[in-house]
Amino acid sequence: MHISDIIKSDSPTFSFEFFPPKTPAAAESLYQTIRELESYGPHFVSVTYGAGGSTRDLTHDLVERIQNTTKLDPIPHLTCVCHSEAEIESILHRYAKSCIGNILALGGDPPRECAYDKSGDAFQHATDLVKFIRRFNESGAHPDPRGFGIGVAGFPEGHPATPNRLVEMDHLKAKVDAGANYIVTQLFFDNRDFYDFRERCDLAGIRIPIIAGIMPITSMSGCQRIAELAGGARFPAKLLRALQRCKEDPQGVTRVGVHFALEQCHDLLDNHVAGIHFYTLNRSDATRTIFDSLGIPQRRPAEISTSTPH
Numbered sequence: 471m472h473i474s475d476i477i478k479s480d481s482p483t484f485s486f487e488f489f490p491p492k493t494p495a496a497a498e499s500l501y502q503t504i505r506e507l508e509s510y511g512p513h514f515v516s517v518t519y520g521a522g523g524s525t526r527d528l529t530h531d532l533v534e535r536i537q538n539t540t541k542l543d544p545i546p547h548l549t550c551v552c553h554s555e556a557e558i559e560s561i562l563h564r565y566a567k568s569c570i571g572n573i574l575a576l577g578g579d580p581p582r583e584c585a586y587d588k589s590g591d592a593f594q595h596a597t598d599l600v601k602f603i604r605r606f607n608e609s610g611a612h613p614d615p616r617g618f619g620i621g622v623a624g625f626p627e628g629h630p631a632t633p634n635r636l637v638e639m640d641h642l643k644a645k646v647d648a649g650a651n652y653i654v655t656q657l658f659f660d661n662r663d664f665y666d667f668r669e670r671c672d673l674a675g676i677r678i679p680i681i682a683g684i685m686p687i688t689s690m691s692g693c694q695r696i697a698e699l700a701g702g703a704r705f706p707a708k709l710l711r712a713l714q715r716c717k718e719d720p721q722g723v724t725r726v727g728v729h730f731a732l733e734q735c736h737d738l739l740d741n742h743v744a745g746i747h748f749y750t751l752n753r754s755d756a757t758r759t760i761f762d763s764l765g766i767p768q769r770r771p772a773e774i775s776t777s778t779p780h
């Protein structure tokens with residue numbers, strides 16, 4: 471089912487993001503986390519995509535494992551980085567064959583471990599990838615006659631590569647005009663940034679659902695990592711003050727981070743968010759605590775699997 475259809479019938483959605491683990495032991499541990507979160511009946515789970523090498527196959531494998539052994543709806547991320555047209559086409563065929571319903575089409579982060587020349591990529595921006603997926607959809611190669619639902623990224627605080635926020639909005643609009651039917655945002659800690667982004671999208675004529683990305687801080691080192699990975703992420707003074715008060719107490723830091731994210735979620739729900747996407751960092755504890763405190767009824771119990779593949 472396309473995410474836009476799910477949102478139409480059952481908004482707000484709740485979803486979780488995972489990244490493919492590098493070792494067999496980590497893969498098993500992640501799989502356990504996924505099974506724990508399955509009982510919450512998320513509307514979908516998404517799996518990130520690396521910048522190259524073997525981790526890319528791990529994404530494909532994890533997506534197919536989730537699809538084949540759980541009742542969860544997995545959404546693979548797919549990026550333009552270091553890919554030819556033929557490679558992307560072959561990945562799309564693989565996912566279509568596995569009846570994957572949606573794809574998150576992204577520009578992608580550049581590889582860190584080697585020199586990278588973006589001009590060698592077949593697709594320069596996520597818009598080009600969205601157009602290509604739409605052409606694939608029109609070819610009838612997907613079992614759903616409409617093909618894949620297509621999600622794209624949005625940046626409530628702005629994307630660091632485009633300081634001109636008006637031009638940035640034009641680029642987002644181009645992705646939507648090319649065929650995207652929902653947006654998932656970068657993490658943010660100040661909901662006012664999200665509400666303002668939502669309004670600016672509306673003013674630009676972007677009228678597709680916008681799912682809010684939330685990442686609970688669970689450690690001081692995690693906080694540093696977020697600052698590096700989500701370049702430009704703003705940390706409100708209120709959050710930093712609370713973290714500083716308990717920085718010597720790791721459990722206190724987790725409680726503060728989870729409480730802050732929980733308050734964000736309550737406020738988003740009060741303000742009619744289309745969906746909340748949790749960046750889980752492959753751990754279930756923080757997300758489960760937030761979920762348990764949001765008062766969300768467990769969904770679709772009859773559809774949740776025990777251990778049998780579907």
Ligand SMILES: Cc1cc2nc3c(=O)[nH]c(=O)nc-3n(C[C@H](O)[C@H](O)[C@H](O)COP(=O)(O)OP(=O)(O)OC[C@H]3O[C@@H](n4cnc5c(N)ncnc54)[C@H](O)[C@@H]3O)c2cc1C
Nearest residue numbers: 518519547576577578579595596623629631632641655656
């Ligand atoms: C929800 C979410 C999930 C993510 N998952 C992954 C993942 O799995 N793997 C990964 O590698 N990265 C991931 N990222 C990071 C993302 O790929 C990077 O932040 C990337 O730099 C931006 O991606 P994009 O899809 O917005 O790219 P684009 O839409 O291509 O935009 C990238 C930059 O180029 C600009 N731009 C767009 N079109 C044009 C144009 N025609 N001319 C000039 N400039 C243009 C944009 O304004 C923006 O500044 C994710 C980000 C988010 C928000």
